[in-house]
Amino acid sequence: MSPFPKSTVLGYPRIGPRRELKRALESYWDGRSTRAELDQVGAEIRERTWRGLAELGLEGLPSNTFSLYDQVLDTAVLLGAVPARYREADDPYFAMARGTAGPVTAQRSSVSGGTWGAKPPEGLAPLRMTKWFDTNYHYIVPEIGPETVFKLDAGKPLAEVREARALGFETRPVVVGPVTFLLLAGALDRLDDVLGCYEELLSTLAAEGVEWLQLDEPALVGDRTPDELDAVATAYERLGALGARPGLFVASYFGELGESLPVLAGTPVEAIGVDLVRGGVPGADLSGKIVVAGVVSGRDVWRTSPERALATLGAVRAAQVVVSTSCSLLHVPYDVGAEPDLEPSLKARLAFAEQKVAEVVALARAGFHGASPVDPSVALPGPVVAEGRSPYAVRAAAQAEHLRLPALPITTIGSFPQTGELRAARAALAAGTLPESDYERQVEAEIERVIRVQERLGLDVLVHGEPERNDMVQYFAEHLDGFAVTQNGWVQSYGSRCTRPPILHGDVSRPAPITVRWAAYAQSLTGKPVKGMLTGPVTIVAWSFVRDDLPLRDVVFQVADAVRDEVRDLEAAGVSIIQVDEPALRELLPLRRGAQADYLEWAVAAYRRATSGAGDRTQIHTHLCYSDADQILAAIDGLDADVTTIESARSGARILGAVGAFGRGLGPGVYDIHSPRVPGADEVEDLLRRTLGVLPVERVWVNPDCGLKTRTYEQVEASLANVVTATRRVRESLGA
Ligand code: MET
Numbered sequence: 155m156s157p158f159p160k161s162t163v164l165g166y167p168r169i170g171p172r173r174e175l176k177r178a179l180e181s182y183w184d185g186r187s188t189r190a191e192l193d194q195v196g197a198e199i200r201e202r203t204w205r206g207l208a209e210l211g212l213e214g215l216p217s218n219t220f221s222l223y224d225q226v227l228d229t230a231v232l233l234g235a236v237p238a239r240y241r242e243a244d245d246p247y248f249a250m251a252r253g254t255a256g257p258v259t260a261q262r263s264s265v266s267g268g269t270w271g272a273k274p275p276e277g278l279a280p281l282r283m284t285k286w287f288d289t290n291y292h293y294i295v296p297e298i299g300p301e302t303v304f305k306l307d308a309g310k311p312l313a314e315v316r317e318a319r320a321l322g323f324e325t326r327p328v329v330v331g332p333v334t335f336l337l338l339a340g341a342l343d344r345l346d347d348v349l350g351c352y353e354e355l356l357s358t359l360a361a362e363g364v365e366w367l368q369l370d371e372p373a374l375v376g377d378r379t380p381d382e383l384d385a386v387a388t389a390y391e392r393l394g395a396l397g398a399r400p401g402l403f404v405a406s407y408f409g410e411l412g413e414s415l416p417v418l419a420g421t422p423v424e425a426i427g428v429d430l431v432r433g434g435v436p437g438a439d440l441s442g443k444i445v446v447a448g449v450v451s452g453r454d455v456w457r458t459s460p461e462r463a464l465a466t467l468g469a470v471r472a473a474q475v476v477v478s479t480s481c482s483l484l485h486v487p488y489d490v491g492a493e494p495d496l497e498p499s500l501k502a503r504l505a506f507a508e509q510k511v512a513e514v515v516a517l518a519r520a521g522f523h524g525a526s527p528v529d530p531s532v533a534l535p536g537p538v539v540a541e542g543r544s545p546y547a548v549r550a551a552a553q554a555e556h557l558r559l560p561a562l563p564i565t566t567i568g569s570f571p572q573t574g575e576l577r578a579a580r581a582a583l584a585a586g587t588l589p590e591s592d593y594e595r596q597v598e599a600e601i602e603r604v605i606r607v608q609e610r611l612g613l614d615v616l617v618h619g620e621p622e623r624n625d626m627v628q629y630f631a632e633h634l635d636g637f638a639v640t641q642n643g644w645v646q647s648y649g650s651r652c653t654r655p656p657i658l659h660g661d662v663s664r665p666a667p668i669t670v671r672w673a674a675y676a677q678s679l680t681g682k683p684v685k686g687m688l689t690g691p692v693t694i695v696a697w698s699f700v701r702d703d704l705p706l707r708d709v710v711f712q713v714a715d716a717v718r719d720e721v722r723d724l725e726a727a728g729v730s731i732i733q734v735d736e737p738a739l740r741e742l743l744p745l746r747r748g749a750q751a752d753y754l755e756w757a758v759a760a761y762r763r764a765t766s767g768a769g770d771r772t773q774i775h776t777h778l779c780y781s782d783a784d785q786i787l788a789a790i791d792g793l794d795a796d797v798t799t800i801e802s803a804r805s806g807a808r809i810l811g812a813v814g815a816f817g818r819g820l821g822p823g824v825y826d827i828h829s830p831r832v833p834g835a836d837e838v839e840d841l842l843r844r845t846l847g848v849l850p851v852e853r854v855w856v857n858p859d860c861g862l863k864t865r866t867y868e869q870v871e872a873s874l875a876n877v878v879t880a881t882r883r884v885r886e887s888l889g890a
């Protein structure tokens with residue numbers, strides 16, 4: 155085993171500095187290019203990454219951190235965990251990631267009772283996708299059942315090792331570790347079987363001359379049961395006992411190892427990676443281990459303080475201390491150098507992936523010896539002040555009087571299809587080739603179209619459709635002080651999807667109303683109530699890169715104050731229903747249970763502050779969308795919104811089991827907007843009746859799972875027409 159290099163990173167962005175992979179994937183999926191062409195783009199990105207890292211002076215280069223879609227899916231393939239139904243697909247990998255289309259829709263409606271050949275008429279649904287720990291990256295959840303037969307397919311990591319070697323680089327393959335992989339799949343009982351594959355992987359890599367293997371175990375920073383800790387010990391005892399194998403580097407990130415650390419330290423693994431940005435210097439005795447010290451943050455965009463990092467490094471007691479990032483750099487953009495328009499004073503504070511690698515290299519070269527860490531003197535947060543409106547019953551009565559809505563009011567979540575013309579108009583506006591007044595007229599025309607569609611369909615609470623927004627966070631960031639937006643700061647969210655998180659760098663305030671003119675315009679077109687549409691303070695902060703010199707809580711409260719100003723102005727402009735979305739409420743939930751209550755308390759308080767300016771007869775809605783909302787239902791109820799619309803249909807209406815005690819208006823989604831499929835009226839009616847089985851009719855709202863911006867008008871109109879039909883049937887049968 156060769157010595158561990160002095161500097162490394164746990165992983166690197168892979169979408170390409172100009173999102174080359176995104177374009178290549180979409181072109182392949184649309185049938186405009188071949189798999190070989192896609193693979194070529196992947197190879198170019200990998201080569202560029204390795205060369206770039208080496209040029210910056212980084213010693214330990216990772217491989218197998220590239221992925222065509224997702225590293226957890228790659229691991230499932232590596233272990234042979236490909237469910238049988240995908241094996242016959244043209245491209246099983248992307249079939250698992252994205253599903254397959256059924257026969258064309260036109261054919262579907264014209265065929266009656268014919269046979270469908272080998273492929274099922276509906277195509278294959280993709281595997282489930284969910285958030286990677288507390289990041290905004292989404293991974294594909296492996297599907298493992300008793301029928302799963304694990305079988306190693308080491309093709310991908312081997313090919314990357316060889317590819318790098320051909321370019322003159324020795325690399326350390328990175329693979330998701332067995333415990334995290336199985337915990338994510340909910341199948342830790344298969345540890346024994348899976349370890350057989352990992353053993354084979356180790357032997358294969360050793361035979362290939364690979365010196366070090368990185369096994370990612372971020373699940374070890376969460377609360378783990380004694381059985382799970384036993385699994386950690388079993389796994390790494392067994393892998394460590396193997397005769398011919400590479401050195402084992404177990405990487406943890408997104409928090410402190412806690413009780414997992416002594417367990418891991420008791421196994422024969424040679425190197426342990428610790429996140430020293432989120433966690434403290436390990437207290438356990440690691441004098442026999444190499445510690446890969448994550449002192450450069452992979453989760454923010456700020457420069458590292460060299461003094462603090464060197465002091466931290468100096469305090470780590472281990473056989474060797476390697477300088478590294480706190481996690482993969484997947485979660486930050488490529489290069490600050492690609493942002494010519496940012497203020498120089500802000501730019502001087504920023505570090506994206508490339509700059510962070512340079513920091514790692516500089517720290518490793520600086521040398522560090524036995525200093526004690528600087529006390530990070532972050533101000534302790536003060537008590538949370540719960541702000542509120544009148545009691546719900548008082549508000550509900552005032553709203554019923556003022557709004558006069560029918561039973562089971564039908565509404566949508568806010569966005570309507572974003573057409574190509576709109577996107578082109580926005581690009582032309584940004585490029586200076588379309589005058590602002592022309593753009594605004596186009597947005598107004600779209601609002602009018604959206605209003606007319608909803609009136610024609612017979613919805614009860616209308617929306618303006620959000621045509622002026624590129625994105626529900628970026629749009630607000632562009633209009634608030636304290637934020638900067640980048641040109642090329644893309645970060646992968648899932649597959650080919652990227653977001654460009656705004657940078658919240660200073661005190662936040664709202665210089666002028668943001669959405670009021672669009673909401674007021676929409677309301678002027680119709681006699682039905684139009685819902686104003688805002689993004690909540692937690693979500694704005696969760697989907698931005700946030701300053702690190704203030705407690706997160708204080709930053710969220712600043713944003714809450716800005717949202718509160720907007721709520722007041724909407725109300726003053728005659729908007730009587732205002733929705734403040736918080737789809738990211740769950741995302742910032744700390745990984746350790748011990749820290750969750752405190753977070754939920756201030757997050758809820760911030761939301762209440764944002765909405766506290768609304769009078770009794772103004773109806774506040776909120777919207778959330780993630781499959782495990784039932785876990786924080788009490789906190790959602792605590793938001794004290796008059797109406798909560800929430801994803802449900804997509805996750806099989808599982809949430810209905812938990813909402814009985816919900817104290818306010820609730821609209822569990824009656825159809826999944828992630829799929830182009832149009833739900834039938836019967837299906838919607840069924841979901842609605844199930845909702846009425848657990849909630850009193852006065853509390854129930856009818857709406858889709860989420861916004862409609864990724865769908866086409868054709869799909870939206872057909873789906874909503876069925877929603878209206880279903881709701882009318884239910885109303886009739888209730889005599890409502
Ligand atoms: C991810 S939640 C999206 C809510 C937003 N109002 C929309 O309809 O698109």
Ligand SMILES: [Zn+2]
Pocket residue numbers: 567737777778779859860861
């Ligand atoms: Zn949503």
